[in-house]
Amino acid sequence: MKRLLHLPLIVGAVISLFPFYWMIIAATHKTEDLFTSSPPLLPGGELLNNLRRLEESIGFTQVTLNTVGVSLVYTVLSSLLSAMCGYGLAKFRFKGRGFFLAVILATMMIPFQVLLVPLFEMMASFGWIDTYQAVIIPFLANAFGIFLMRQAFLDFPQELIEAGRIDGCGETRIFYRIVLPAAKPQLAAVVIFTFIGQWGAFLWPLLMLNTEDKYTIPVALSTMVGLSKVDYSGLMLGSFAATLPIMAVFLFFQRQFVSGLLGGSVKG
Amino acid sequence: MGLRKSRLTAWIFVGPAIALFAVFFAYPLVASLVQSFQTDDRGETVWAGFDNYSRLFGDELFGKSLINTGLILIVQVPVMTVLALIVAQILNQSWLKLRSGYRIAYFLPAVTTLVAYAIVFRVLLRADNGVMNHLLGYLGVAPIDWLHDPFWAKVALIASITWRWTGYNMVIILAGLQSIPKEQYEAASVDGAGALTTYVKVIVPQLRPVILFCLITSTIGTLQLFDEPYLLTQGGPDNATLTPLVHLYKIGFEQLDFGYASAIAWAVVAIIGVLSFVQFKFLGRRE
Numbered sequence: 001m002k003r004l005l006h007l008p009l010i011v012g013a014v015i016s017l018f019p020f021y022w023m024i025i026a027a028t029h030k031t032e033d034l035f036t037s038s039p040p041l042l043p044g045g046e047l048l049n050n051l052r053r054l055e056e057s058i059g060f061t062q063v064t065l066n067t068v069g070v071s072l073v074y075t076v077l078s079s080l081l082s083a084m085c086g087y088g089l090a091k092f093r094f095k096g097r098g099f100f101l102a103v104i105l106a107t108m109m110i111p112f113q114v115l116l117v118p119l120f121e122m123m124a125s126f127g128w129i130d131t132y133q134a135v136i137i138p139f140l141a142n143a144f145g146i147f148l149m150r151q152a153f154l155d156f157p158q159e160l161i162e163a164g165r166i167d168g169c170g171e172t173r174i175f176y177r178i179v180l181p182a183a184k185p186q187l188a189a190v191v192i193f194t195f196i197g198q199w200g201a202f203l204w205p206l207l208m209l210n211t212e213d214k215y216t217i218p219v220a221l222s223t224m225v226g227l228s229k230v231d232y233s234g235l236m237l238g239s240f241a242a243t244l245p246i247m248a249v250f251l252f253f254q255r256q257f258v259s260g261l262l263g264g265s266v267k268g
Numbered sequence: 269m270g271l272r273k274s275r276l277t278a279w280i281f282v283g284p285a286i287a288l289f290a291v292f293f294a295y296p297l298v299a300s301l302v303q304s305f306q307t308d309d310r311g312e313t314v315w316a317g318f319d320n321y322s323r324l325f326g327d328e329l330f331g332k333s334l335i336n337t338g339l340i341l342i343v344q345v346p347v348m349t350v351l352a353l354i355v356a357q358i359l360n361q362s363w364l365k366l367r368s369g370y371r372i373a374y375f376l377p378a379v380t381t382l383v384a385y386a387i388v389f390r391v392l393l394r395a396d397n398g399v400m401n402h403l404l405g406y407l408g409v410a411p412i413d414w415l416h417d418p419f420w421a422k423v424a425l426i427a428s429i430t431w432r433w434t435g436y437n438m439v440i441i442l443a444g445l446q447s448i449p450k451e452q453y454e455a456a457s458v459d460g461a462g463a464l465t466t467y468v469k470v471i472v473p474q475l476r477p478v479i480l481f482c483l484i485t486s487t488i489g490t491l492q493l494f495d496e497p498y499l500l501t502q503g504g505p506d507n508a509t510l511t512p513l514v515h516l517y518k519i520g521f522e523q524l525d526f527g528y529a530s531a532i533a534w535a536v537v538a539i540i541g542v543l544s545f546v547q548f549k550f551l552g553r554r555e
Binding site: 017019084085092100103114146202222236246247 | 274275277278279280281282284285286288289292293294295296297299300303355358359361363364366368369370371372373374375376377379380381382383384385387388389390391392394396397398399402431435488491492494495499513516517520521526529530533534536537540541544
């Protein structure tokens with residue numbers, strides 16, 4: 001009886017994983033062979049040819065390096081800002097604190113598309129179109145990250161902070177040495193969320209970047225869809241390559257990821 | 269530490285983030301609100317009063333996008349939440365093997381790169397010789413034109429969103445379940461309560477904040493739905509998968525009518541606010 005419960009679970013898992021499996025299948029076959037009356041369901045031997053074509057058509061190595069660079073810079077800066085702001089909101093009293101907290105929560109309810117047009121005009125007036133700062137800077141302050149870090153710091157004992165001050169530690173030193181290490185799991189969750197978010201970011205980079213050799217992976221892949229003869233094998237290979245690092249990050253850090261989700265949702 | 273110094277320190281920590289919010293969030297937000305009361309008159313920006321907003325009421329496509337959204341809210345959100353509740357409940361059984369394996373499998377869709385996911389679904393759902401139709405063929409189902417038939421496009425959209433987000437909600441619910449003390453289950457079973465009674469009387473009330481969180485985020489996510497309909501069907505066929513934000517994007521970035529696009533955006537914000545408030549009111553804490 002108990003074993004029977006695996007049956008629906010396995011069906012669900014197969015549905016969840018099949019699209020990933022099929023990316024691998026398609027990435028190792030020729031496009032012509034994908035849409036026949038008997039599509040392949042096992043891996044083939046065309047992987048290297050598809051990779052070579054993908055390198056020629058969108059400069060896959062360059063595009064990947066761009067994505068890695070943008071994602072890393074964004075993740076480091078944004079996570080640091082989230083941790084700092086979260087700490088300030090959790091552990092200091094100052095005028096306007098309640099107001100800022102309310103604004104930060106409200107930003108999560110505002111669709112990003114509301115800001116799209118004015119932000120686009122702003123980037124144009126800064127002369128930032130087709131630059132990476134336009135991709136990175138406008139979204140550095142991340143409401144979700146700040147909120148998660150604030151929740152993490154709320155429980156941190158005030159006495160430890162005071163003890164640090166009595167020992168003559170500067171405020172930044174207290175933050176880096178005493179407070180931040182205690183919130184490692186939540187910080188890890190914020191880092192993972194920000195990285196995954198930026199790695200897959202699509203609409204904003206699409207609007208900002210115009211030069212092909214500056215594209216990120218999602219933008220480059222989306223340009224392949226519009227072509228008259230779509231290279232589906234290449235697309236699936238690119239899609240899989242885009243998903244692989246995310247899977248790795250997730251598998252490696254999934255405990256922090258889950259505890260981070262929990263921290264953001266259930267605690268007061 | 270003096271009060272003044274404390275305030276100064278606080279600003280060192282919160283200042284950078286708040287400055288960024290002010291420039292890249294507050295300013296564009298106000299700008300879009302202003303824009304929603306303006307219109308373009310032969311190349312010149314002029315005040316339009318509430319014209320953009322009253323135009324919403326006569327806009328058939330906007331109405332259609334709201335109906336589509338309502339349908340997803342009524343069908344997809346409850347189905348997904350119930351599925352997530354069931355799977356979480358099963359995965360919370362400590363005797364079950366492979367629990368973390370299942371959890372990873374179910375959660376993976378939520379972290380997939382959006383464009384990759386959209387592309388693979390478009391390929392899987394192709395009408396002629398697509399893999400989905402091929403697999404359904406084994407069950408004797410005739411080929412379905414998933415992305416070009418108004419009814420099936422809606423089904424495909426709902427199925428895709430469910431595929432992507434069920435695991436995410438399941439993990440949140442599972443985390444909530446694990447925070448319920450074991451003694452409470454035991455106390456209920458000593459009282460002679462059956463499994464279902466235990467679930468309804470003991471577990472559901474404790475899960476209330478978690479379920480509320482899932483419902484509110486799903487509602488906001490549905491009203492802000494853009495990625496799937498834009499990348500899978502461009503809101504078509506015959507606007508069967510048009511959502512308010514796809515409509516907004518077309519008005520703003522294809523017709524370049526920024527004033528009206530801003531009015532749509534603010535209408536969506538208002539609807540999100542009202543729905544979140546209602547859910548909070550009815551499902552939030554009772555005491």
